[in-house]
Amino acid sequence: MREAVRKREFREFAETRQAQLRRSAYLLCGDWHRAQDLTQTALMKLYAAWDRVNRDGNVDAYARTVLTRTFIDQLRKGDWREEPVSEPPDPPPMVSAAPELRLMMQEALMELPPRYRAVLVLRFWEDWTVEQTAHALRVSPGTVKSQSARGLARLREIVGDLTRERTDR
Numbered sequence: 001m002r003e004a005v006r007k008r009e010f011r012e013f014a015e016t017r018q019a020q021l022r023r024s025a026y027l028l029c030g031d032w033h034r035a036q037d038l039t040q041t042a043l044m045k046l047y048a049a050w051d052r053v054n055r056d057g058n059v060d061a062y063a064r065t066v067l068t069r070t071f072i073d074q075l076r077k078g079d080w081r082e083e084p085v086s087e088p089p090d091p092p093p094m095v096s097a098a099p100e101l102r103l104m105m106q107e108a109l110m111e112l113p114p115r116y117r118a119v120l121v122l123r124f125w126e127d128w129t130v131e132q133t134a135h136a137l138r139v140s141p142g143t144v145k146s147q148s149a150r151g152l153a154r155l156r157e158i159v160g161d162l163t164r165e166r167t168d169r
Contacts, residue, residue: 010050013059014043021067027121028071030110038074042067064126065136068118072137075114104166108158116151123148 018039025035025042045066046053053062109117115137122133123144130148134141 006050009054010047013063017060017063018043021063024064024121024125025067025071027106027109027125028068028114028118038067038071041070045070061128061132064122064128068122068136069138072114072118104159104162108155108162111158112151112154116147116154119144119147120151120155 021042022032022035022039025038026032029035029038042063046059046063049062053059056062109120112120118137119133122128122136123130128136130141130144134144137144139147
C-alpha cells in the first residue's frame, strides 16, 4: 500500500513539474533533446530519494539542485559537447511583449560558459538566493557572487554585440 502511495505522489509531482524543469534544463544546455535527457535523469534521481526528500519538504528545490548538478557533472565527464542547435525552441509559457528580445537573450545565454550560465539561471530564472545557488553548485557564496557579476558583465557584452550586429544589417 505504501509503495502505491509513493508512486502516485511522485507521478503527480513529475507530471506537474516536468515542463518547468525541462525549460530550466534548456536554459542550462541550449538543446531541447538534451534538456529532456537532463530532466529525465534528474527525475530518476529524485525518485530514488523520494521518501527522504518528500518527508524533508522542499521537493522543488531538491529537483532543481539535482538537475543543475547533473548538468555540471555531465559536462565534467565529457558526456556531451555543446553544439548549437537549429531546431526552434518550444513556445514560451507566457506571451512576451518583445519576442525578439527574449530570443536574443536566449542566444546570448548560450554563448556564456556553462558555469556562468548555471549561476545565472539559478539566480535569476529560478530566483534562488546566493546561498541556495552555492549549495546546488557545491561552491562558496563568494564564488556565486563573482560568477554572477562576471556572467552578467559578459552577458551585457554579448547582448551589446548582438544588438549592434542586428542594427548594422
